[in-house]
Amino acid sequence: MSSSTRLSAAPETVDSKQILAILDRFHRKEGQLVAILQEVQALHRYLPREALDLVSSELNVSPSQVYHVATFFRAFSLKPRGKHLLQVCLGTACHVRGAVKIKEKLEEKLCVQAGETTEDRNFTLETVNCVGACALGPVVVLDGQYKGKLDTDKAAQLLEKFK
Amino acid sequence: MTLTISVCGGTGCSAQGSGDMRQAFESLIKEKGVKAKLLFTGCHGFCENGPLVVIGPKKIFYNKVKAEDVPEIVEKTVLRGEVIERLLYVDPATNKRVVYEDDVPFYQKQQRLIFGLNGKIDPTKIEDYIAAGGYKGLEKALQQMTPQGVLEEVKKSGIRGRGGAGFPTGLKWEATRKAHGDLKYIIANCDEGDPGAFMDRSLMEGNPHSVIEGMIIAGYTIGASEGYIYIRNEYPLAVQNTSVALAQAEEIGFLGKNILGSDYSLSITVNRGGGAFICGESTALMASLEGKAGEPRAKYIHTSERGLYDRPSNLNNVETLANIPHIVNRGAGWFSSVGTAGSKGTKIFSLVGKINNTGLIEVPMGVTLREIIYDIGGGIKNNKKFKAVQTGGPSGGCIPESLLDLKVDFDELARAGSMMGSGGMIIMDENTCMVDIARYFLGFLAEESCGQCVPCREGIKRLLEIVTNIAEGKAEMGDLDLLERLGSTVCDASLCGLGQTAPNPVLSTLKYFRDEYVAHIVDRKCPAGVCKSLIRYFIVAENCPGCGLCVKACPVKAITFMGKKKPVVLDQDMCTKCGSCFDACKLKAVEVR
Numbered sequence: 001m002s003s004s005t006r007l008s009a010a011p012e013t014v015d016s017k018q019i020l021a022i023l024d025r026f027h028r029k030e031g032q033l034v035a036i037l038q039e040v041q042a043l044h045r046y047l048p049r050e051a052l053d054l055v056s057s058e059l060n061v062s063p064s065q066v067y068h069v070a071t072f073f074r075a076f077s078l079k080p081r082g083k084h085l086l087q088v089c090l091g092t093a094c095h096v097r098g099a100v101k102i103k104e105k106l107e108e109k110l111c112v113q114a115g116e117t118t119e120d121r122n123f124t125l126e127t128v129n130c131v132g133a134c135a136l137g138p139v140v141v142l143d144g145q146y147k148g149k150l151d152t153d154k155a156a157q158l159l160e161k162f163k
Numbered sequence: 164m165t166l167t168i169s170v171c172g173g174t175g176c177s178a179q180g181s182g183d184m185r186q187a188f189e190s191l192i193k194e195k196g197v198k199a200k201l202l203f204t205g206c207h208g209f210c211e212n213g214p215l216v217v218i219g220p221k222k223i224f225y226n227k228v229k230a231e232d233v234p235e236i237v238e239k240t241v242l243r244g245e246v247i248e249r250l251l252y253v254d255p256a257t258n259k260r261v262v263y264e265d266d267v268p269f270y271q272k273q274q275r276l277i278f279g280l281n282g283k284i285d286p287t288k289i290e291d292y293i294a295a296g297g298y299k300g301l302e303k304a305l306q307q308m309t310p311q312g313v314l315e316e317v318k319k320s321g322i323r324g325r326g327g328a329g330f331p332t333g334l335k336w337e338a339t340r341k342a343h344g345d346l347k348y349i350i351a352n353c354d355e356g357d358p359g360a361f362m363d364r365s366l367m368e369g370n371p372h373s374v375i376e377g378m379i380i381a382g383y384t385i386g387a388s389e390g391y392i393y394i395r396n397e398y399p400l401a402v403q404n405t406s407v408a409l410a411q412a413e414e415i416g417f418l419g420k421n422i423l424g425s426d427y428s429l430s431i432t433v434n435r436g437g438g439a440f441i442c443g444e445s446t447a448l449m450a451s452l453e454g455k456a457g458e459p460r461a462k463y464i465h466t467s468e469r470g471l472y473d474r475p476s477n478l479n480n481v482e483t484l485a486n487i488p489h490i491v492n493r494g495a496g497w498f499s500s501v502g503t504a505g506s507k508g509t510k511i512f513s514l515v516g517k518i519n520n521t522g523l524i525e526v527p528m529g530v531t532l533r534e535i536i537y538d539i540g541g542g543i544k545n546n547k548k549f550k551a552v553q554t555g556g557p558s559g560g561c562i563p564e565s566l567l568d569l570k571v572d573f574d575e576l577a578r579a580g581s582m583m584g585s586g587g588m589i590i591m592d593e594n595t596c597m598v599d600i601a602r603y604f605l606g607f608l609a610e611e612s613c614g615q616c617v618p619c620r621e622g623i624k625r626l627l628e629i630v631t632n633i634a635e636g637k638a639e640m641g642d643l644d645l646l647e648r649l650g651s652t653v654c655d656a657s658l659c660g661l662g663q664t665a666p667n668p669v670l671s672t673l674k675y676f677r678d679e680y681v682a683h684i685v686d687r688k689c690p691a692g693v694c695k696s697l698i699r700y701f702i703v704a705e706n707c708p709g710c711g712l713c714v715k716a717c718p719v720k721a722i723t724f725m726g727k728k729k730p731v732v733l734d735q736d737m738c739t740k741c742g743s744c745f746d747a748c749k750l751k752a753v754e755v756r
Binding site: 128 | 179364718
């Protein structure tokens with residue numbers, strides 16, 4: 001979610017100086033790989049290939065291990081994300097209150113499947129296992145803001161203000 | 164007595180605008196020179212009726228408060244002590260307004276040992292925690308007790324781990340204490356992955372010092388000199404509040420070198436998780452702390468001997484750690500007087516799903532499910548019929564109505580085919596399909612399986628395929644036996660706890676709700692009206708005034724407007740069963756069968 005708060009500032013290209021600064025902050029320790037990748041993602045909203053290669057060579061960790069970690073954890077994305085991030089909570093409490101219908105409505109409205117980014121790179125639609133705001137279910141987190149007690153109608157309205 | 168204004172800043176209340184309220188209070192208090200202490204606290208628990216404001220010392224309880232209400236609250240309640248009727252909680256059972264927090268039925272049956280401070284302190288101010296008696300347990304442990312003495316006390320208290328399996332905490336500590344190593348680690352597990360559980364989040368956000376205090380005492384007992392708090396990626400506020408708390412504790416001398424003048428030293432750092440459910444498992448969490456993918460290993464050698472970086476490591480859940488200062492302070496005898504024979508103390512549960520009073524509750528072990536659901540939870544939403552309560556997250560099971568008088572503790576839940584887990588309780592009503600729930604958890608676990616071992620990776624996938632077939636009306640009765648056989652194989656043969664417990668949701672629903680599975684297979688019907696392949700939407704002509712709301716909502720234009728005051732017509736062939744019309748209609752003119 002820290003990535004979503006810095007959405008507008010994400011640079012288009014990888015600046016090796018910035019990546020090296022992150023590595024220095026974590027004293028180039030192999031044990032800090034997850035934390036380092038989190039910072040890289042916070043910067044770019046995803047993990048660009050050039051950045052992963054740089055992390056691998058600077059930490060002296062094989063590219064396969066870096067990719068292993070980068071693809072293992074749900075929080076990391078290898079694909080560029082959109083300007084706005086929509087995370088549909090699919091926790092059990094939201095599920096029993098109809099979260100699947102909310103997800104399908106947003107997929108239909110944005111013409112993407114969950115996990116994808118719209119062609120204009122405006123929105124990325126993701127699912128999340130539980131955001132711990134069960135009283136508000138079904139919940140969607142839109143750019144870090146919790147939007148609760150939704151139905152399909154209200155979910156569609158979330159996108160209205162961006163039109 | 165000081166005048167206090169406690170504004171709930173938990174996730175639920177924040178999402179409903181308590182941040183704006185806080186600002187409104189702040190500026191008004193300054194402007195009017197009011198002598199009151201404003202607290203922006205962690206979660207109070209009663210999320211359903213948020214945002215919550217409690218005016219002390221009398222604890223006048225206001226619910227569903229908006230920023231617009233703030234001037235009136237300051238003018239009338241804070242300055243003149245008057246009660247504003249319309250902001251009071253109305254007890255749905257008696258229809259009477261309740262003035263004070265302690266009289267709200269939701270709180271009355273609770274015993275809030277761990278969670279009680281949440282509404283009384285500002286989590287970003289260590290002085291609030293200290294004023295409430297915080298760090299007294301640490302002082303006592305370091306200055307009056309030996310590590311062995313603390314260990315004996317914790318063992319005597321009978322506390323068991325709050326994270327899931329319920330392993331005795333004292334025994335865990337003893338193993339790490341006895342293990343040989345130049346460096347030992349103490350780790351707090353706040354990777355709360357069970358969907359529907361958010362008590363660890365609320366503790367870490369609302370009272371981080373209680374966890375840190377417990378951690379330092381644990382570290383002192385086992386001889387750890389380095390500590391980690393592993394917090395879920397989805398909880399940014401918990402990360403922030405914990406980091407602030409650690410810095411404050413270090414500044415005062417509760418952390419760092421020679422804590423409180425003793426020869427014990429400990430440093431603690433915060434690590435963020437990467438959003439993997441499996442990282443709640445101890446060996447996976449430790450792998451992730453080492454910067455590796457969170458893949459668990461077989462535990463022939465326990466983590467108490469060789470854990471993080473192959474050194475003796477002790478991992479406890481945050482709620483377990485928050486109990487420790489109380490045990491040290493008030494003694495094992497006091498602690499073990501609460502609860503049942505095999506499960507001591509209280510437990511925090513998140514009461515969610517189809518229940519009236521959604522929120523976090525803390526009750527002594529041994530209360531019945533019925534008391535939790537009806538007395539505290541206020542019963543089922545919209546007067547529907549109760550069907551099941553799911554406990555223990557994806558590793559747990561569904562408990563039917565016939566077992567509602569079960570006394571909730573580690574052993575009773577296990578006997579019923581479920582488990583305590585971290586304390587999520589998801590309430591399900593007649594509109595919840597148990598086949599769909601089994602499919603939901605299998606889908607979740609298939610995605611979260613790390614893929615190392617075959618029984619879990621392939622077994623869960625096959626279970627999911629079979630249950631999906633059932634949900635789509637493509638199964639045969641023989642598939643039920645197959646589910647049971649395959650389920651028990653996955654339990655027996657998987658490497659770690661994820662796989663070993665993964666079939667529980669299927670096996671328990673099959674045990675208690677077999678008729679629903681049969682209805683899907685034999686009648687090709689979903690009795691709850693959930694499984695898409697087996698349901699259809701209908702227009703109830705006598706309820707439909709032809710307002711056209713559903714016509715607009717339908718994304719595939721399957722509904723035709725027939726003129727004013729005439730019921731609309733739904734074309735079944737075009738309908739994608741998305742449910743938009745059902746949600747759009749306010750007159751119950753769309754039905755699902």
